[in-house]
Amino acid sequence: MEIFDIYLLEAVLNGLLLGGLLALLSLGLNLIFGVIDVVWICYAELIMCGMYAVYYLHVQYHWPLYAAMPAAIVIVAMLGVLLHQLVIKPVLAAEPINQLLVTGGVLFFLQAAATLAFGIDFKNLGVSLPAVRIGEMSFSAARLIAFGAAVLGVLGLFVFLRKTYLGTAIRAISQDRAIMPLMGVSPGRIYTLTSALGGALAGLGSCLLVLQYDVHPAIGLSFGPITFLICVMGGLGSMAGGLIAAFVFAQFISVGGFFFAVEWGYVIAFAFFIGMMFVRPQGLFRR
């Protein structure tokens, strides 16, 4: 193979790895929107909280990562429930724009609170994972792990939604929320459980991101908007659409970055998004 082809292949594979991670991030947001009909604009800030949780438990309190990470997942799941009970529940019947503004408020609240509590400096785990060489290509082990865990997370959620009653109820309520109570299902309970699940997915995301990136109060802004745009492009609330859009977006970033410069990858990806909104404003799939 020509050296150019090898680098291109490497870029495509790196895009695939990034796509897995973005897919996981979009999944939680889509799940929440699909079931509760509210967009958690502050989703990435929950992830930021999870990253701080892993950092403090591991670095400050010397918990091993295999204990700190599950703990962080539980913490973010509880944050998700808290967010639902305190912020979402009172605006469930409100206009969508108000719901958006309220969760937007939570975004800046969490950012400001994190700055107050943890300071503005970048913190990292100090864990450096080696690069994995395959032939003449090299991949970051952190990315490989993140990809593997993201795929497992996506599959786990899929099995849960298909094979359990709660999962069936969650799929059902996203189709017709008014009829669910007739089956004896309390919508409030399903909403709370879905919030916990969405939070847990954000928690898993934070474990994978903290392996690759430093955590700081504004870290959410680096992947919050992209996660949201992926969900919109896939069709808000459509999990399948979100997964496909995540991989498409990641290829634009990775391969676009390969042909031009890394920053260009993002420019092209977002330009593609804007174009898509003209062609298919409802997203790839409709819920």
Add this chain to the structure above:
Amino acid sequence: MFLQVSKLTKRFGGFTAVSDVSFEVAEGEILGLIGPNGSGKSTTFNLIAGALKPDAGSVRFRGDEVGGLPAYRVAHAGIGRTYQIPRPFKKLSLLENVALAAFYGANSRLSREKAFELAKDSLKLVGLQETKVEGLGASALKKLELARALATQPKLLLADESLGGLDHAEMDGAADMLARIRAERGVTIVWVEHIMGVLMRVVDRCVVLDHGVVIAQGKPADVAKDAKVIEVYLGTDAFA
């Protein structure tokens, strides 16, 4: 009394949809709730099933007040309900649709096997053999709606049948099915309908609503002779 509705009232703005409606249902009976379109039948149903909160009055089911409870708690109390316009979950399989109702309906946490068994039983009772929701016709969708309500193991079934979209053979079939459901499951039934003829054949008693008020109640034969009922229905095709 099995079901006791007293002085039930519901207003929408200045419009009183249901006004001081009172009637009783005895255990094991099939009661026809009839009246022309817009007479308040569906609103009464919604008030009993918890889809709407009454402005005044009470609904007592087996001694307990259920008026104003959220719909899922009314379902747990043992009241099942079908909608006039079937609302299946289109992305779930037929069996999943019914099994979901079986699992959550009675609030008893059935095992997966038990719930599916109950779902299959209910589908058999209504005579539905298909596996997919997509492509079901009007008559089959009504059967699915009924199977779903039955799977919650109700003691009282509120059937909003409104057979308007069905032909005569299908209407007769639907009427016979309600009779069969009572015979096999021992379920008490309140049947909402605006076409009187087919209903009169299977119900034990009727309550007739007009403009949100009860204008007559009693045995079908007596109600059909009632002057007020005839006046309300005269000149409409619903009397047939």
